[in-house]
Amino acid sequence: MIGAFHRRFNKALLREEKRVETIEFVSSNVDLEQIESGQDGSWVEELERTITIREISDRMDGWTKKVWQARQYGYSWRDISGFSGLSEQAAKKKFEYGLEKVRRSIVRLLKGAKTKNSD
Numbered sequence: 001m002i003g004a005f006h007r008r009f010n011k012a013l014l015r016e017e018k019r020v021e022t023i024e025f026v027s028s029n030v031d032l033e034q035i036e037s038g039q040d041g042s043w044v045e046e047l048e049r050t051i052t053i054r055e056i057s058d059r060m061d062g063w064t065k066k067v068w069q070a071r072q073y074g075y076s077w078r079d080i081s082g083f084s085g086l087s088e089q090a091a092k093k094k095f096e097y098g099l100e101k102v103r104r105s106i107v108r109l110l111k112g113a114k115t116k117n118s119d
Contacts (some may be wrong), residue, residue: 059105064098067091 057065063084070080081091 056102056106059102061098061101064095064102067095067098 057068060068067080067084077088077092081088084091084094086094
C-alpha cells in the first residue's frame with residue numbers, strides 16, 4: 001500500500017511541476033509593461049466601440065438594422081430605396097427616425113440606471 005501511495009504521490013508531483021512550468025505568472029506592473037499589449041491601449045477603445053455598436057444594433061428594429069448593415073457594406077441610399085420601395089428621402093427619414101427611437105430608449109435606460117444608483 002505504501003508503494004501505491006508513493007507512485008500516486010510522485011505522479012501528482014510530476015503533473016504539478018509540468019503545470020507550473022507551462023504557466024507564466026505576471027507578478028508585477030514591471031512585467032506587464034514588458035508585454036506589448038500592456039503598453040498599447042488602443043485595443044481597449046476598439047473593444048468598447050465594438051460593444052457599443054453591437055448594443056445599439058441589437059436595439060434596432062429589423063428594417064433599421066437591415067439598412068444600417070447595407071450602409072456598412074457600401075450601398076447607396078438609391079440602392080436602399082430600391083429594395084425598400086421608398087423614395088431616397090423617405091428611406092433616409094425612416095432610418096433617422098429608427099435611430100432616434102434607439103437613442104431615446106438608450107437615454108431612458110441610462111436615466112433609469114442613474115436613479116437606481118442614486119437611491
